Amino acid sequence: MKRKIPIPVHAAAFILCLIASGASAAVKQSEISVKLAMTHDVYVEGERLRAVIDVSNSSPDSIDCLGQGSSDKLFVELFRASDQRSFDRIDDKPFTAGFALLPGEGQKLETFIGDHFLIDKCTRYLARAVLVHGGMRFESTLKSFNVVPGIPGASALQMFSNRDGLQRRFELVHIGRNQLEHIFLKARDEGTSSRRWRTTDLGPVLRLTPPKISISPKGEVTVLHRASQDKFLYSVFWSLPDELEFQTKEVMSDPEVVGAERMRELYKEAGGLEPVRKAWWKFW
Secondary structure, three states, X not given: OOOOOOOOHHHHHHHHHHHHHHHHHHHHHHHEEEEEEEOOOEEEOOOOOEEEEEEEEOOOOOEEEOOOOOOOEEEEEEEEOOOOOEOOEOOXXXXXXXXXXXXXXXXXXXXXXXXXXXXXXXXXXXXEEEEEEOOEEEEOOOEEEEEEXXXXXXXXXXXXXXXXXXXXXXXXXXXXXXXXXXXXXXXXXXXXXXXXXXXXEEEEOOOOOOOEEEEOOOOEEEEEEEOXXXXXXXXXXXXXXXXXXXXXXXEEEOHHHXXXXXXXXXXXXXXXXXXXOOOOOOOO
């Protein structure tokens, strides 16, 4: 007959506490969720890497991420996909605007990953959002995205008369996005500086007409590209030695298409043209 070994009262209480704490942790893990969604799967180098963090609080606790002295922290971790190497942050700025969630509340928050990490290589990356609350980590699943150079098109070189040795190279590139082809303007300094300026998505492009880029002596950079069969987009930037800013975007109609449409309107106003009547079996 096997003999039962009695467990001391204090040991039993300790074991029960461990079981209870484990159950509590499991409940907390299921009651607070963090999700990360990338705006795109592919970005052009220099483009802002926009993402949205979705935090949902179904726990009895409040979540406080209102500032530097907050009890909770929300941030993003970034890894290189090829070897899982993690990236260090370039500053301590918060990833999102401050927020607080009462029990039963949730919130979506915008963040720009490239503003917090040095992303200078065209490769595949992995990112996840992390919420630290009550000494516990609540992580999103890893999301992958690619940074690519884009397919090159037209380019131009800007010289600065008031800044010796500084040159700025502009390049138009395109990639597929949202089932369309988009065109981007890239800019990078050469000579006395190697600064990469923010890449701008100029919108959908039809390469039936080659996009054009020009630079005026005063620093006005203009890009003209065909956005659809009958529309062009005319984008204007202002480029100075220490500044590159987007100014305006104008939609312009294709003069040939507009002329054809106007001609059809004139025919309609005049009563139209009598169609040639043919039997249904004659196609010539």
